[in-house]
Amino acid sequence: MRIVVLAGGIGGARFLRGLQRASPDADITVIGNTGDDIHLFGLKVCPDLDTVMYTLGGGINEEQGWGRTDETFHLKEELAAYGVGPEWFGLGDRDFATHIVRTQMLSAGYPLSAVTEALCDRWKPGVRLIPMSDDRVETHVAVTLPDSGERKVIHFQEYWVRLRASVPAEAVVPVGAEQAKPAPGVLEAIAEADVILFPPSNPVVSIGTILAVPGIREAIADAGVPVVGLSPIVGDAPVRGMADKVLAAVGVESTAAAVAEHYGSGLLDGWLVDTVDASTVERVEAAGIRCRAVPLMMSDLDAAARMAHEALTLAEEVRGA
Amino acid sequence: MRIVVLAGGIGGARFLRGLQRASPDADITVIGNTGDDIHLFGLKVCPDLDTVMYTLGGGINEEQGWGRTDETFHLKEELAAYGVGPEWFGLGDRDFATHIVRTQMLSAGYPLSAVTEALCDRWKPGVRLIPMSDDRVETHVAVTLPDSGERKVIHFQEYWVRLRASVPAEAVVPVGAEQAKPAPGVLEAIAEADVILFPPSNPVVSIGTILAVPGIREAIADAGVPVVGLSPIVGDAPVRGMADKVLAAVGVESTAAAVAEHYGSGLLDGWLVDTVDASTVERVEAAGIRCRAVPLMMSDLDAAARMAHEALTLAEEVRGA
Numbered sequence: 313m314r315i316v317v318l319a320g321g322i323g324g325a326r327f328l329r330g331l332q333r334a335s336p337d338a339d340i341t342v343i344g345n346t347g348d349d350i351h352l353f354g355l356k357v358c359p360d361l362d363t364v365m366y367t368l369g370g371g372i373n374e375e376q377g378w379g380r381t382d383e384t385f386h387l388k389e390e391l392a393a394y395g396v397g398p399e400w401f402g403l404g405d406r407d408f409a410t411h412i413v414r415t416q417m418l419s420a421g422y423p424l425s426a427v428t429e430a431l432c433d434r435w436k437p438g439v440r441l442i443p444m445s446d447d448r449v450e451t452h453v454a455v456t457l458p459d460s461g462e463r464k465v466i467h468f469q470e471y472w473v474r475l476r477a478s479v480p481a482e483a484v485v486p487v488g489a490e491q492a493k494p495a496p497g498v499l500e501a502i503a504e505a506d507v508i509l510f511p512p513s514n515p516v517v518s519i520g521t522i523l524a525v526p527g528i529r530e531a532i533a534d535a536g537v538p539v540v541g542l543s544p545i546v547g548d549a550p551v552r553g554m555a556d557k558v559l560a561a562v563g564v565e566s567t568a569a570a571v572a573e574h575y576g577s578g579l580l581d582g583w584l585v586d587t588v589d590a591s592t593v594e595r596v597e598a599a600g601i602r603c604r605a606v607p608l609m610m611s612d613l614d615a616a617a618r619m620a621h622e623a624l625t626l627a628e629e630v631r632g633a
Numbered sequence: 634m635r636i637v638v639l640a641g642g643i644g645g646a647r648f649l650r651g652l653q654r655a656s657p658d659a660d661i662t663v664i665g666n667t668g669d670d671i672h673l674f675g676l677k678v679c680p681d682l683d684t685v686m687y688t689l690g691g692g693i694n695e696e697q698g699w700g701r702t703d704e705t706f707h708l709k710e711e712l713a714a715y716g717v718g719p720e721w722f723g724l725g726d727r728d729f730a731t732h733i734v735r736t737q738m739l740s741a742g743y744p745l746s747a748v749t750e751a752l753c754d755r756w757k758p759g760v761r762l763i764p765m766s767d768d769r770v771e772t773h774v775a776v777t778l779p780d781s782g783e784r785k786v787i788h789f790q791e792y793w794v795r796l797r798a799s800v801p802a803e804a805v806v807p808v809g810a811e812q813a814k815p816a817p818g819v820l821e822a823i824a825e826a827d828v829i830l831f832p833p834s835n836p837v838v839s840i841g842t843i844l845a846v847p848g849i850r851e852a853i854a855d856a857g858v859p860v861v862g863l864s865p866i867v868g869d870a871p872v873r874g875m876a877d878k879v880l881a882a883v884g885v886e887s888t889a890a891a892v893a894e895h896y897g898s899g900l901l902d903g904w905l906v907d908t909v910d911a912s913t914v915e916r917v918e919a920a921g922i923r924c925r926a927v928p929l930m931m932s933d934l935d936a937a938a939r940m941a942h943e944a945l946t947l948a949e950e951v952r953g954a
Contacts, residue, residue: 354737384707390730394755396737405726409711416675416717434715 313338315624316505317439320345320518321360322377323544323552323610325367327511330616332368332438335624340439341501343528345513346424347444347451347486347521350469352401353391355411356418359469360518361428361443362410369435377552380406400474425495442501444522447492451517453561454483468517477554481561484516489524494531502531507627510541510580512551512608512619515571516558523579533579538627540582541575542619543568546608547588569595577601582626584608584619602630634659636945637826638760641666641839642681643698644865644873644931646688648832651937653689653759656945661760662822664849666834667745668765668772668807668842671790673722674712676732677739680790681839682749682764683731690756698873701727721795746816763822765843768813772838774882775804789838798875802882805837810845815852823852828948831862831901833872833929833940836892837879844900854900859948861903862896863940864889867929868909890916898922903947905929905940923951 315338317328328342345360359378366372366380373379383404392399403411410431417427423446432441451468458479468484471477502508513519523529532539544555545568556566564574568585569592575583577600585592590605597603606622609615636659638649649663666681680699687693687701694700704725713720724732731752738748744767753762772789779800786806792798823829834840844850853860865876866889877887885895889906890913896904898921906913907929917924927943930936 353733354740355733384705384726386705386726387708387730387733390727391734394730394734394752396730396734405705405707405729406711408726408729409708409715409717412674412676412708413712413715413717419675431715 314501314504314506315340316501316508317342318345318508318510318513318519318522319343319360319364320511320513321348321363324360324511324513324518325364325372326377326610326616327513327542327620328364328368328439329613330610330618331509331620333613333617334620341497341505342439342441343498343501343522344428344441344443345518345521347449347489347517348468348472349448349450350401350467352398352403352411353396355408355415357403357411358414358424358428358443361441362407364441365428365432365435365437368437368439369432371435379404383407398470398474401469423495425497440497440501442497443495444498444528445492445525446495447488449486449488449492449521449525451484451486451521453481453558454485455479455481472554477557481558484558484561486521486524489521490526492525494525494527499527499531502528502535505535505537507537507624508532508535508539509623509627510539510575512542512544512610514544514553514555514558515564515574516555516562520562529579538581538630539579540584540623540627540630541572541580542584542608542623543571543586543589545571546586551609568592572596572601572603573599581630582623584622584626602626602633635822635825635827636661637822637829638663639666639829639831639834639840639843640664640681640685641832641834642669642684645681645832645834645839646685646693647698647931647937648834648863648941649685649689649760650934651931651939652830652941654934654938655941662818662826663760663762664819664822664843665749665762665764666839666842668770668810668838669789669793670769670771671722671788673719673724673732674717676729676736678724678732679735679745679749679764682762683728685762686749686753686756686758689758689760690753692756700725704728719791719795722790744816746818761818761822763818764816765819765849766813766846767816768809770807770809770813770842770846772805772807772842774802774879775806776800776802793875798878802879805879805882807842807845810842811847813846815846815848820848820852823849823856826856826858828858828945829853829856829860830944830948831860831896833863833865833931835865835874835876835879836885836895837876837883841883850900859902859951860900861905861944861948861951862893862901863905863929863944864892864907864910866892867907872930889913893917893922893924894920902951903944905943905947923947923954
């Protein structure tokens with residue numbers, strides 16, 4: 313079975329690990345979000361791609377969900393001693409190597425997709441990981457700074473990591489997305505998929521950004537195979553992260569049903585909500601999306617595998633309908 | 634008193650620390666060798682400048698004489714895990730920060746001299762450290778590889794660090810030196826100096842490279858102030874490093890007297906040899922260079938300070954003559 317998964321960072325990566333356990337023989341292609349990429353210290357950093365790669369490759373810091381295990385932060389300390397920031401972005405000594413190799417390969421002319429493949433040669437994540445695009449896309453967020461009242465457009469990472477989404481996101485713009493082309497292999501993987509899954513990743517800044525690359529949304533809608541998603545919102549709050557903050561920016565309420573409606577029945581065939589949101593199943597189905605209520609707390613690998621299994625089961629239901 | 638010192642790496646840096654103790658009120662300008670600079674992992678590394686900066690700024694690994702104290706090597710381990718080398722060049726996690734800041738500033742358009750000044754803002758070495766040139770100069774070495782018999786031109790660092798000068802250097806070429814201009818401040822510092830010193834640095838690949846930048850040798854010869862050097866060769870062997878290997882390439886025998894003659898009386902006014910080489914004083918003086926035999930083993934800071942004191946004393950003798 314060929315499965316295509318659109319993935320952001322931590323939620324996507326942990327779901328993928330569950331999917332690998334639930335469907336060990338599946339041929340999985342991951343289309344990774346690159347809208348949260350950022351240039352730091354002259355280096356190209358791709359947090360979501362790396363989180364997927366490290367998580368599936370056994371190099372992740374399990375507790376925090378991002379960055380490397382057994383990590384030190386000496387280089388960052390020294391940059392701070394030189395007065396070179398930002399200090400709010402946590403790059404460890406081991407993690408830096410990934411960004412140095414990536415930057416060197418990009419400078420030598422390789423596209424990001426080829427670089428990602430080369431990095432994965434080491435990590436062997438067991439999936440084919442493709443960035444959504446080789447073109448630069450950077451998600452920016454419009455905010456009003458609380459102290460000065462100044463309206464400012466900042467990089468998504470500054471909003472997410474430095475401000476911790478503490479002020480409302482007034483607009484979320486994937487800069488460059490309109491001009492971006494899907495990376496080589498993206499449309500082909502979608503066209504050849506048997507199932508397409510949206511993990512419980514952020515519907516705006518992760519999956520939304522991938523869908524903003526012209527051609528990807530259309531290819532998924534036209535693939536003619538079940539497209540099933542898992543709600544990142546459980547009981548009106550995001551399971552992790554601060555998805556509610558960016559949902560408000562696109563005028564979507566922070567509920568499992570509203571996110572399904574936001575994707576829409578033109579794209580989504582099936583939707584899993586958590587058991588605490590069972591009462592919302594009817595509303596989702598009324599929107600033309602088949603819906604089931606199952607446990608969606610990804611507390612460990614077993615839970616993630618059960619969620620993946622439920623998603624595949626719903627996909628088969630959709631296919632049989 | 635304004636002192637100009639031409640410096641390579643470890644020997645130059647340790648001598649400078651002695652000079653600061655011997656002459657605490659002196660205004661010292663260091664013209665640093667950049668011929669051993671190398672691009673590694675897309676970063677600009679300036680080993681000699683950094684050794685001077687770290688040594689005088691209190692950040693050096695005292696035992697090995699290069700690199701940072703309290704260092705870890707996680708980034709390098711990870712680069713090796715990606716199959717990205719060279720592995721023979723020891724860049725530590727803390728040291729990497731210097732190269733990242735430097736590379737970022739160079740990419741932003743700052744010349745190396747401005748970058749070096751910015752890095753020294755942190756380290757406060759107590760001297761003004763200027764690279765010999767803002768232009769790229771890279772010392773290359775012609776060798777015959779012992780296994781294959783292949784004649785090859787390699788970067789000086791590859792000769793020195795990877796091969797440990799284990800094969801004869803057939804030629805030493807400071808590539809780019811002929812087209813290089815002295816960095817801003819170099820010629821001015823020389824013109825305003827009261828004394829010019831050559832520490833016991835490598836006469837070919839350190840001081841020789843600095844002198845190969847058009848204008849520097851001439852400025853020193855024309856400065857009209859005492860120019861005094863200290864022999865890096867003691868009892869026919871280099872005190873440290875492998876200076877003899879590269880002296881052979883330029884047809885100079887590995888003796889204190891031969892090195893003095895190599896600089897020549899047109900450049901050098903005074904020369905210190907070690908007491909074990911006292912018998913050679915006459916030969917050096919016959920070449921028109923005032924010479925004294927004093928202990929030249931730079932075993933600790935006191936010894937370095939005594940050597941610096943002897944050099945300054947000889948300079949005053951030259952001036953009075």
